[in-house]
Amino acid sequence: MNLKDTPIRQKLMSVILLTCSVILLLMCSAFILFEFFSFRNTVKNNISTLGGIIASNSSAALAFDNAEDANEILNALKADKHIVAACLYDKEGNLFAKYPENISSDVFPAKPQFSGYRFEDDFMIGYEPVVQQGAVLGTLYIKSDMEVMYTQLKRILFITFFLVIGSLIIAFFLSNFLQKIISKPILALKQTTRIVSENQNYAVRAVKMGKDELGDLTDAFNQMLTQIEKQNIEIKQAEEASAKLAAIVESSDDAIIGQTLDGIITSWNKSAERMFGYTASEMIDQPIFKLMPGERLDEGQQILNRINEGERIENFETQRLTKNNKLLDVSVTISTVKDPAGNIKGLSKIARDITEKKQEEIRKNDFIAIVSHELKTPLTSLKSYIQILLAMAKKENAEFGINALSRAEMQINKMTNMVQDFLNLARLEGGNILVKKEPFALELLIEEALNETQFLTTNHTIVSNTCSGISINADKEKLSQVLINLIGNAIKYAPNGGNITINCTQHGEKVRIAVSDEGVGISMADQKKLFNRFYRVKNEKVKNVSGFGIGLYLVSEIVRNHDSKIEVESEEGIGSTFYFDLEISKM
Known part of the structure; x- marks a missing residue:
């Protein structure tokens, strides 16, 4: 089996045992080699010492040419059973004596070959010169087997073998114990991943078993599970929301x-x-x-x-x-x-x-138009009669009649303006409002609007800044309605009186027309809806002010049809300014 495919426990034990085996083998090999060379040197030293002694003792026999004494000296080598052969050569290199005596002379080299000791095959061979008073009398040849060395080496190998086996057995049990330190956290992670995979349970967490790298890995794994759990919850919520949205869309x-x-x-x-x-x-x-x-x-x-x-x-x-x-x-x-x-x-x-809604609006606008038209006729007649009576009262200087009829005329005018607003609204909703543009002096438009609105109040001062020399190309009648409506609103929403000012300011190719009052002001919330149809300001100070919430809507639409936009700046308790810009006409 491939090592990379084996379980982590076996991998760790295999690595530990393999490492131990390699180290033991290297150490044993080094030890055996050391012992081998040590034994060789010991054998060499022993043989060279023995050779030196024999050579020294043989000097007299060679000097007196006494072969019998020489053989007797060589026979002393019997004490060392590992000496397999020895001989003495005279100074001419001829064989003089040998050991053992019954050994064939052919075993020995014909002549001495070198001086010193060396290993040849499985034997130690040595040539020791026989010297007396500086004169070389001959040479000692000595040959020893290596049995003692090989016996010792075999003993060492045997001991080493059992030491290695014993060490590996101990290493096996130690590795089995030590591998758990590494494998246990990894196996715990594996178990956690299996539970997560099988049960899709991302709330499970792996147990941290230390502060080492495996502990860091466990922390990282748990953090990953936390993120996956969070994302899984978000995905489920998104799926639920998507399903609900799909159901809403379909239904x-x-x-x-x-x-x-x-x-x-x-x-x-x-x-x-x-x-x-x-x-x-x-x-x-x-x-x-x-x-x-x-x-x-x-x-x-x-x-x-x-x-x-x-x-x-x-x-x-x-x-x-x-x-x-x-x-x-x-x-x-x-x-x-x-x-x-x-x-x-x-x-x-x-x-x-909104087809049905549009049809309903058309029917409603037709109704409003019919009713408004039907109201306008008697109102016009009524206004004529009141104007005649007012003229007669002024001739007769009847103060009470003048005051009563003036107030009646003012209310008739208010009613007429309301009816006119409803008629304009009906035309606007029906798409029948027409803007007829023609050049005229702006100053004249403002003057007419002032004259029209002066009678609406006695508590306010209505003034205008100079607009002389400025001409515009617009629908004079429609813009007159805009100014009258804005001035009328300024009067209604400034119940305590004050100044109402009409300003004209030139900005390059345009002129800005603004109507300012010193009334109750308009909140930011109301400003956002102020120009919506039928919207009325929610303010307790002006809750008794009459109206239907269509005046500013009409103003906004008329200004829009002049390619402009009505704007408002207001502060509660200070007052309001309504303004819009128009192109200046070059007459």
Whole structure:
């Protein structure tokens, strides 16, 4: 089996035992080699010492040429059983005496070959010169076997073998114990991963068993589990939210449509099928322009431009085509779909069928127009009679009649203005308001507005700054309604009187017209909704002020039809300023 495929325990034990084995073998080999060379040197020293002694004792026998004494001296080598052969050569190199005596002379070299001792095969060979008073009398040849050395080496090898086996057995038990220090935390991690994998339970944590690298690994593993558990919870929550959202989308009464920035439809819910008559398979991957009437094809790009500028599209009223080419009035709210980096990747549209609502508004506006028209006729007659009576009272200098009839005329004018506002609202909602632009002097417009509103109050001072020399190209009648409405509001919402000022300020190619009062002021919350239809300011100080909340809406629409926008700056308790800009006309 490949070591890398074996369990961690076996790997650790194998590594420990292999390491121990290699170290023991290296140490034993070194020891044996050391002993081997030590024994060789010992044998060599012993033989050289013995040879020196024999050579010294043989000097007299060689000097007197006494072979019998020489043989007797060599026979002394019997004391060392490992000496297998020895002989003496005279100074001419001839064999003089030998040991043992019965050994063949052919065993010995014919002549002495060198001086000293060396190993040849399994024997120690030595040549020792026989010297007396500095004169060489001959040479001693001595030959010894190596049995003592080999016997000692065998004994050492035997002892070493059992030491190695014993050491490996001890190493086996030690490795079995020591490997648990490393393998136990790893096996615990393995067990934890198995539980997590089988049960998908990311709440399980591995037990930390130390402060070493394995402890750090356990901490990192537990941190990873914590992150996975957190992400898993978030994914489940996201899936639940997505499922709820999908259910809401499918069950919604409104058509919910997803599209790319290129106008390709990517999603289409059941209500979209009911509203437009197309199935999801018919519309997905189709251009959104399929639902747009020909005259509204530029609308998609205009909406996209507004979204790119950061504008939110809510309750945008438009028209769309059904599968049967029927025009539907719809209210559209558009949200952007962004990627994690915040880049816009698509759009989500919620379309609500307001055809019935539009029909209801048309019927309501027709009713308002009819009622307002029917009220206007008797009001005009009533105003004429009051004006005649007022003229007669002034001739007769009847102070009570003058005051009573003046107040009655003022109330008739208020009623007439209300009726006119309702008529204008009906025309506006029906798309019948026409703006007829023509050049005229701005100063003349403001003067007429002042004359028209002077009679509305006795507690306020209405003044205007000079606007001489400025001409504009606009609908004079409509702008007169704007100024009268703004001045009327300034009077109503400044119940304690004060100054009402009409300012004209030139800014390059434009002139800014502003109406300021010293009234109760308008809160920031009210300012955001001030120009909505039928909206009235929520302020206890002016709760008794009459009105329907359509005046400023009409002002806003008239100014918008002059390519401008009405703005307001106000501080509660200080007063308000309404202003708008118009292009200056070069007459």
